Amino acid sequence: MKKHYVDIHCHPSLKPYSKSFKYTPAKLNSLDAGRKNSIWHYSPPNTLEKFVNRIVTLTKFTQTDMSALARAGSKVVIVSLYPFEKHFLSKRLLGFKGLTDLLVNLAASISQKRIDYVLNHKDYYEDLTDEYDFYKQIQNQVEKIDGIFYTYRLVKNFKEIEKNFESETENKKIINVVLSIEGAHAFNTGLDMSTDMADPIEVMKNVSKVKLWEHRPLFITFAHHFYNELCGHARSISIGALEENQNRGLDTGITPLGLRVLKELLDNTNNDRILIDVKHMSTASRNTYYDLLDDLYSEENIPVIASHGAVNGKRSIEEWYETDYPDYVGWFADIDINLYDDELIRIAKSNGIFGLQMDERRIGSTHAINQSKIFFPNKRKQLKRKSLLVWRQIEHVAEVLNAANLFCWGIQSIGSDFDGIVNPIKGIWTAENISDLADELIHHAEAYLQNNRERLKDYNHISSEAIIERVLHGNAMEFLKKNFI
Numbered sequence: 384m385k386k387h388y389v390d391i392h393c394h395p396s397l398k399p400y401s402k403s404f405k406y407t408p409a410k411l412n413s414l415d416a417g418r419k420n421s422i423w424h425y426s427p428p429n430t431l432e433k434f435v436n437r438i439v440t441l442t443k444f445t446q447t448d449m450s451a452l453a454r455a456g457s458k459v460v461i462v463s464l465y466p467f468e469k470h471f472l473s474k475r476l477l478g479f480k481g482l483t484d485l486l487v488n489l490a491a492s493i494s495q496k497r498i499d500y501v502l503n504h505k506d507y508y509e510d511l512t513d514e515y516d517f518y519k520q521i522q523n524q525v526e527k528i529d530g531i532f533y534t535y536r537l538v539k540n541f542k543e544i545e546k547n548f549e550s551e552t553e554n555k556k557i558i559n560v561v562l563s564i565e566g567a568h569a570f571n572t573g574l575d576m577s578t579d580m581a582d583p584i585e586v587m588k589n590v591s592k593v594k595l596w597e598h599r600p601l602f603i604t605f606a607h608h609f610y611n612e613l614c615g616h617a618r619s620i621s622i623g624a625l626e627e628n629q630n631r632g633l634d635t636g637i638t639p640l641g642l643r644v645l646k647e648l649l650d651n652t653n654n655d656r657i658l659i660d661v662k663h664m665s666t667a668s669r670n671t672y673y674d675l676l677d678d679l680y681s682e683e684n685i686p687v688i689a690s691h692g693a694v695n696g697k698r699s700i701e702e703w704y705e706t707d708y709p710d711y712v713g714w715f716a717d718i719d720i721n722l723y724d725d726e727l728i729r730i731a732k733s734n735g736i737f738g739l740q741m742d743e744r745r746i747g748s749t750h751a752i753n754q755s756k757i758f759f760p761n762k763r764k765q766l767k768r769k770s771l772l773v774w775r776q777i778e779h780v781a782e783v784l785n786a787a788n789l790f791c792w793g794i795q796s797i798g799s800d801f802d803g804i805v806n807p808i809k810g811i812w813t814a815e816n817i818s819d820l821a822d823e824l825i826h827h828a829e830a831y832l833q834n835n836r837e838r839l840k841d842y843n844h845i846s847s848e849a850i851i852e853r854v855l856h857g858n859a860m861e862f863l864k865k866n867f868i
Contacts, residue, residue, distance in 0.1 A: 386852060387458040388817045389859035391738040392563070392662075392691035392798035393447040394463050395422055400517045401467070401493035404500055410513050412520040416450060422518070422535075423526050425450035428812050437809060446801035446813040450526065452558055453533040455814040459544060459863070460558065461601060461690070462518070463565040463803070466510035467493070467501050470576050470609040470628045508589045511569040515596070518560065535560050537598045541867045561867060562600045563660070563690065564593070565803075566607030567644060573611035576631060581612045583640055590647050594655045601867055602658035602688050603648065605641075606668065613641030615665035617720035621744055636667040645675065649685065658866065660688045661726075666700045666719050673729060686735035686866060687726075691798035693745040694779050695721035708782065714751045714775045721745060724783045731789045736862040738798015739776050739854075742805040747772045756809075762819075765810040770823035772808060777824070777854055778831055781843070791843045792850050796859040817855065824851045 396412075403410050403420035416423035428436070428444040436442055445451060452460060504510060518537055525532050535558040538544050547557040568574075570589040572581040593600065606616040610632025620629050637645070648657045661669050676685055696712035698705040700723050706712040707724065715721065722730075722737070730737050743752055755768040777795050784791035801807070801814060811820050828847035836844060 386856040387456045388797060388814075388821070388855040389459045389461075389863075390447065390457070390797050390799050390801070390814070391461045391736060391859050391862075392463055392565075392740075392800055393460055393814075394465060394800070394802040395447045395449060395452070395460070396462065396514055396517050397465060397802050398445055398493070399424055399448070400514050401497040403517070404496035405494050409496070409500075410517060412517045414521055414524060416526060422521070423449045427451065427815070433809075433812065436807070436812075442805060442807060444813070446807065447799070448802075449533070449535050449558060450528055451814045453526070453528045453531075453556065455817060457558060457814060458548070458556075459561065459860070461561040461563050461859075463563050463604070463690075464511055464514045464569070464600070465565040465607075465803075466507040466514070466569050467497070468566070468568065468607065468609050469501055469574060471625065472498060472502050505574060506571055507568050507574065508571040508592075511564065511593075515562070515598075518562075522560070530554070531556055533558065537562065539598055541864050544863070544867075561863070562596075562598050564600050564603040566611065566663075567603060567605045567613050567641075568607060568609070568611040569593075569603075570644065572613055572640075573609060576609070576628065579612050581640065583643070586640065586644065587647060590644055594648075594653075594657060599655060600657055601863075602660045602690065604660040604662050604690060605645070605672075606663040606665070608663070610635075613638055613644055614668040614671075616663050616668075617665050618718070619663060619720055634665045634667060636665070637671045641668075642675075645672070646679075649680065651683075654868075658686065658688055660690045662689050662692050663720065666703075669726070670700055676733075684733055686862070687730045687733045688735050689722055689726070689730065689798075690736075690738045691740040691742075691800040691803075692738065693721045693740055693747075693776055694727065695719070695723060696779060697723050699723050699725040707786075708779065711775070711779070713748055715779070716745055716748050718745075727780050727783050727794070728787050728789065730794050731784050731787075734862075734865065735794060736796055736858060737780065737794045738796050738859075739773060740805070741773075741797070741799040741801065741808050741811055743772070743808050744806050746776060746808065751775075762810065766819055766823050767826075769808050769810045770820055771827060773811075773820065774824055774827035774831075777828075777850070781839075785839055785843055788840065791839070792845060792853050793858055793861075795854045796862075797855060821851055821855055824854070 399420050399422050413421040426445045432444050525534050532555045538559045544559045570586045574580050614637040615632050615635030696715040697703050757765050781791035825847050828850045
């Protein structure tokens with residue numbers, strides 16, 4: 384596939400911004416790509432790091448630093464600003480401070496200075512704006528990679544993306560950066576693990592401030608790993624020693640303050656709406672949000688977004704125990720952080736978008752993951768097996784939407800979550816491997832169409848190349864053109 388791939392959820396700044404706390408001054412985005420506090424710092428996985436990841440799932444290397452994105456030919460990314468949550472750290476395991484810090488540092492590849500800062504600060508919103516500033520510091524600065532001059536630019540709307548496309552030359556390229564936020568705790572909620580601490584006046588002021596940003600976020604992932612006093616979250620942490628920290632607010636609904644924040648974000652009086660991403664929301668919160676859309680916003684057709692996720696193969700949130708696809712429901716992780724079939728239909732009917740997360744913990748069942756393993760290194764064989772995990776997600780969405788008499792190739796996209804706290808699909812280590820993934824996905828699509836074309840509605844008869852072009856590029860670009868205005 385010749386077109387650039389679009390990632391609708393990734394974290395290029397998480398590692399370099401976190402590493403910047405080791406230096407003086409802190410929070411500085413270095414112009415020197417050789418330094419770890421530069422968003423251009425290129426650190427792809429070596430053989431040892433790949434081996435360590437296979438054994439203990441640690442991702443110490445960078446995946447979507449700007450240099451990797453440049454080498455991948457990326458032109459558009461939706462990056463996620465994420466104020467790191469205290470509750471990864473706020474309970475001491477077995478009474479030892481260092482044990483929790485070590486686990487988080489290993490999982491997220493941050494720094495002890497950053498950990499100390501997170502533990503002691505009292506303002507998630509300040510941390511949010513500091514990460515936003517981290518991007519602004521060196522945008523438009525030039526980095527030469529393989530003889531080509533690259534820069535990245537924060538963009539305000541789709542017209543700016545188009546303008547940047549037009550200004551490119553063969554040896555001068557631009558990476559367009561669209562902002563999003565992961566976790567509404569960013570408005571300064573959920574600082575205390577055991578008690579509510581949010582000041583509603585402060586929270587609403589912070590929402591208003593974000594809506595006035597020069598580069599307003601396109602959407603916000605409303606929930607995240609821990610209770611934010613706004614809505615309940617789904618179970619997401621697999622590190623056993625940290626699961627207890629996630630229990631408060633687990634599987635609960637949207638709070639009164641949460642409803643106020645949602646309505647303010649969705650208010651479009653001044654053409655400044657910020658869309659809602661349902662990833663990480665509990666099923667109770669998702670249901671309430673969908674009811675809100677059907678009730679208050681039924682005339683507006685607000686798109687439903689799931690920026691980085693997977694399917695679970697089950698019928699609906701209400702009928703979570705039923706499947707309409709018994710032959711292959713076993714391919715998927717049966718967890719409620721993943722999407723139900725009726726949610727896929729809702730996304731499609733709202734002209735929304737669904738980003739496929741490149742995380743083995745989400746994208747396949749334990750059995751499917753085990754089947755995809757190889758014990759002797761072989762890049763092509765590994766990619767064939769691992770890409771099947773991704774294809775099955777694409778296929779299931781298509782099956783569900785086709786059965787609902789909808790265009791079935793229009794919502795799937797890439798929401799890798801690269802450089803977040805992910806366990807990458809082996810062989811799809813970084814942005815540079817997406818082109819390899821594309822080649823294999825085309826083969827899977829061809830095989831599917833050969834066996835299933837007759838069952839597809841006529842309007843779903845497109846080529847394998849067109850399917851994968853949509854997944855890696857077209858669907859995300861269409862979504863941006865409609866909504867990033």
